Amino acid sequence: MSAPVHTGRPSWIRSALAVFLKDWNSELRTRYAVSALLMFVLTTIAIVLFALGTEGAPPHALAGMLWVVIFFSGMSGLARIFVTEEERGTAMTLQLTAPPSAVYTGKLLFNLVLVYAVNTVAVLLFFFFIQGFEVRTVSIFLVTLFLGSTGLAVMATLIAAIIAKANTKGTLFPVLSFPLLLPLLLAVIKATQLAAEGAFFAEAGGEFQILISYIGAVLTVSYLVFDYVWKD
Amino acid sequence: MKVEARGIRKVFNRRVIFRDVSFSLEEGKVLLVTGRNGSGKSTLVKIVSHVLSPTAGSVTFTDGGGPVKGAVARHLGLVSPYLQLYDEFTASEHLDMAMTLRGLRPDPAGADALLERVGLFPRRNDPVRTYSSGMKQRLKYAFALLHRPAVLLLDEPMSNLDAEGIGMVRGVMDEQRAAGILVVATNDLTDLERYDERVDLNGGKP
Amino acid sequence: MSGKIRAFPWKGLLGVWTTLVIVLALALPMVPQPRFWYEFPIVPGLEDKARIIFFHVPTAWLSVLAFVSSMVYGIRYLRTKDLRWDLRSASAAGLGLLFCVLATVTGAIWAKFSWGTFWNWDPRQTSIFVLLLIYGAYFALRSAVEVEEKRASLAAVYAVIAGVVMPFFMFVIPRVLESLHPEPLVNLEGSVGGLPAPKLQMNGTMLAVFLASLAAFTGVYYWMWTLRVRAAALELRRATEGENRD
Numbered sequence: 001m002s003a004p005v006h007t008g009r010p011s012w013i014r015s016a017l018a019v020f021l022k023d024w025n026s027e028l029r030t031r032y033a034v035s036a037l038l039m040f041v042l043t044t045i046a047i048v049l050f051a052l053g054t055e056g057a058p059p060h061a062l063a064g065m066l067w068v069v070i071f072f073s074g075m076s077g078l079a080r081i082f083v084t085e086e087e088r089g090t091a092m093t094l095q096l097t098a099p100p101s102a103v104y105t106g107k108l109l110f111n112l113v114l115v116y117a118v119n120t121v122a123v124l125l126f127f128f129f130i131q132g133f134e135v136r137t138v139s140i141f142l143v144t145l146f147l148g149s150t151g152l153a154v155m156a157t158l159i160a161a162i163i164a165k166a167n168t169k170g171t172l173f174p175v176l177s178f179p180l181l182l183p184l185l186l187a188v189i190k191a192t193q194l195a196a197e198g199a200f201f202a203e204a205g206g207e208f209q210i211l212i213s214y215i216g217a218v219l220t221v222s223y224l225v226f227d228y229v230w231k232d
Numbered sequence: 233m234k235v236e237a238r239g240i241r242k243v244f245n246r247r248v249i250f251r252d253v254s255f256s257l258e259e260g261k262v263l264l265v266t267g268r269n270g271s272g273k274s275t276l277v278k279i280v281s282h283v284l285s286p287t288a289g290s291v292t293f294t295d296g297g298g299p300v301k302g303a304v305a306r307h308l309g310l311v312s313p314y315l316q317l318y319d320e321f322t323a324s325e326h327l328d329m330a331m332t333l334r335g336l337r338p339d340p341a342g343a344d345a346l347l348e349r350v351g352l353f354p355r356r357n358d359p360v361r362t363y364s365s366g367m368k369q370r371l372k373y374a375f376a377l378l379h380r381p382a383v384l385l386l387d388e389p390m391s392n393l394d395a396e397g398i399g400m401v402r403g404v405m406d407e408q409r410a411a412g413i414l415v416v417a418t419n420d421l422t423d424l425e426r427y428d429e430r431v432d433l434n435g436g437k438p
Numbered sequence: 439m440s441g442k443i444r445a446f447p448w449k450g451l452l453g454v455w456t457t458l459v460i461v462l463a464l465a466l467p468m469v470p471q472p473r474f475w476y477e478f479p480i481v482p483g484l485e486d487k488a489r490i491i492f493f494h495v496p497t498a499w500l501s502v503l504a505f506v507s508s509m510v511y512g513i514r515y516l517r518t519k520d521l522r523w524d525l526r527s528a529s530a531a532g533l534g535l536l537f538c539v540l541a542t543v544t545g546a547i548w549a550k551f552s553w554g555t556f557w558n559w560d561p562r563q564t565s566i567f568v569l570l571l572i573y574g575a576y577f578a579l580r581s582a583v584e585v586e587e588k589r590a591s592l593a594a595v596y597a598v599i600a601g602v603v604m605p606f607f608m609f610v611i612p613r614v615l616e617s618l619h620p621e622p623l624v625n626l627e628g629s630v631g632g633l634p635a636p637k638l639q640m641n642g643t644m645l646a647v648f649l650a651s652l653a654a655f656t657g658v659y660y661w662m663w664t665l666r667v668r669a670a671a672l673e674l675r676r677a678t679e680g681e682n683r684d
Contacts, residue, residue, distance in 0.1 A: 010302045010335030018332035022318070029320045089316035095283045096315070097305050097333035158599065162592050166582035175578050179571040180599060183606035210610055214603075221602045225595045228516050232284050232588065245585055246677045285519075287587075 015098045019106025023081055024113075033114065037077040041122045044069045049129055056132040063192035066126050066133070067185055070119055070152070075174040077114065078156040081107045082164035091164075095231065104226045108157045115153040119145060136198030140191060144204070147211040148188035154215055155181055158222045161229045187211050233295050233307065233382040234258045235280070235413055240289035242275055249275055253289070255429050257413045259382070264424055265417035267433030273417040274314060276433065277387045280415060281310045293383070305334050309376030311369070312387035319361035323352050323371050326360065330375045339378060346374045350400060365392040373404060384408045385415040389423055449661060456654040462647050463492040478644045487551045492648055494544035496655035497537045501569055504534025504659070508576075509601040512594030521674060524590035527597065528580065529666035533659060535573040541566050561611050568607055572600045 027033055048065055057065070085091040094103050123145060126133055135141045156177060163172045191207040240253040249272040257263055267273050278284035280291050282304045293300045293307060300307055317326060327343035347353045350370040360368060369392040376384065389401050405424070408414045416424050468478045468486060480488075511527035514520075545563055546556040557563065579596055583589035640648065 010306050014332055015335040026320055092283055099303055168582045172582055176575045179568050180603045183610040186610055217602050228591050228595050
């Protein structure tokens with residue numbers, strides 16, 4: 001049972017990819033997260049639709065509503081990747097094999113893919129069903145959607161890791177996430193409003209700066225503190 | 233490869249599980265951990281596996297004087313009732329993950345051979361959710377051995393196994409004892425005939 | 439804690455100081471053109487009600503100080519895994535929550551005096567409210583973890599993340615909220631990076647009493663904090679000594 005010669009040195013990237021692929025394949029097989037999330041998005045938009053009634057709402061308010069839907073969809077689905085590991089008891093299996101930073105990266109990748117997919121659907125549904133929602137500067141809107149979704153995934157993944165180790169996971173997730181996501185939400189709502197107004201791309205520069213630095217800051221902190229959360 | 237534990241102490245919610253556990257192991261050595269139910273055997277095994285942090289003390293893996301190259305996970309295999317598998321994946325997929333999660337290149341040939349050895353080859357493409365507890369235990373052995381770890385930790389090694397399975401485990405233990413480090417935690421002293429060091433967690437509080 | 443501080447009768451002095459501050463803050467007359475040293479300038483529209491500034495601003499300052507303190511002790515815990523740092527962190531956070539509630543309430547009262555409504559969504563009120571949410575989240579997290587060591591780790595991590603996101607509040611909220619919501623009718627207060635800063639004119643005396651109040655409140659906070667830490671430390675020591683006896 002001496003050390004094998006053919007498997008090479010451990011590669012961090014391979015570990016991270018293995019974690020991502022594990023979650024990806026698991027999701028493909030069981031389809032828990034995606035179906036629940038899509039139903040949630042559909043339901044929330046339906047509620048907004050009925051709440052607005054025939055009058056609709058000004059574009060500024062609709063911009064906020066879009067991100068409300070996106071926020072709650074995120075809260076409904078982004079904690080799964082850590083919570084299921086704890087609930088099934090497989091967290092230890094990962095702790096045994098993969099380095100913590102690889103676990104975090106793999107799961108972040110999964111959440112990013114999930115968020116991009118779900119938000120795209122949410123936006124399309126919004127355009128389709130909500131009257132009065134229009135975007136005049138598409139470039140601002142697309143960049144905002146991308147940066148906002150990325151920031152949401154980055155923060156939510158870290159908070160998900162934290163609440164997975166706690167008791168009342170479901171309700172705790174939005175409670176912990178909302179205050180910390182607020183700067184992101186305010187910036188993306190403002191930027192979406194600019195897009196609705198038809199502002200020039202450069203006018204949203206301030207918001208983009210905030211979003212990019214937010215993502216950078218949270219990502220950095222995540223890598224620094226994840227060990228303390230993940231390891232028992 | 234050497235495994236050294238110095239003054240390990242674990243406190244859990246203000247209750248001392250055990251204190252001052254020390255041992256030193258090198259290749260060819262076997263450690264036996266005994267103790268009543270609830271005495272902390274599995275906890276100690278988890279600490280040595282670097283899956284749980286001790287409250288005080290340390291466990292170090294050294295290779296030729298300095299710390300081991302790469303993560304400890306590379307040199308360690310664990311079989312434990314607490315180790316859970318993924319219901320939706322097959323045995324072959326688990327063995328693929330056993331390598332890739334550790335950052336190693338998959339070894340399909342080695343995996344097949346190992347599955348054959350633990351008696352799971354015919355069921356290798358069935359998801360684990362269809363397995364009996366005995367089969368899951370066998371898969372745990374394959375999962376722990378594929379990357380040929382220098383250190384093997386077995387917590388309740390014979391649980392859920394039939395006579396054939398027990399024979400397989402004895403073979404594994406003999407091989408590991410010959411060229412690596414073996415740690416066995418059990419209540420049943422017939423599991424292990426020879427050992428070099430022993431930690432008995434019954435000592436101390438009655 | 440520190441024997442030196444116990445020997446020096448600082449609590450008595452703090453009591454006298456605070457009483458003096460309260461008396462001066464409430465008793466000194468407010469006149470349109472202060473001629474004597476002991477007079478405060480009047481603030482048009484607020485008159486006597488402006489005195490709340492002596493109490494509101496210190497509570498807001500303390501809620502931020504307590505938060506930073508909690509974060510710093512949390513980091514010490516993460517580095518050393520010594521639970522004594524965690525109880526310092528939690529004690530600070532508990533007081534921070536208390537002062538944050540006080541700050542939100544006194545701020546709402548001040549808003550009512552100045553602008554007629556209790557809640558205005560101006561940058562300051564929003565910032566203090568978000569801080570309240572963070573404190574609430576912090577304690578919700580603590581109460582949801584049973585294992586002491588894990589509770590301490592998770593709480594410390596949350597405090598660190600919140601600390602990292604804080605600067606974004608200071609810059610994003612003022613920038614975004616001013617345009618999302620209309621300006622309040624009478625804007626007497628300014629904002630220094632999201633923290634409350636009075637723009638009303640103060641003369642020398644008023645400023646002196648104001649700063650003295652800030653110092654008094656900080657002293658009271660420190661005293662309350664040491665009390666909590668000592669009580670918690672005693673309890674921790676008693677519990678761990680029990681196990682050492684075996």
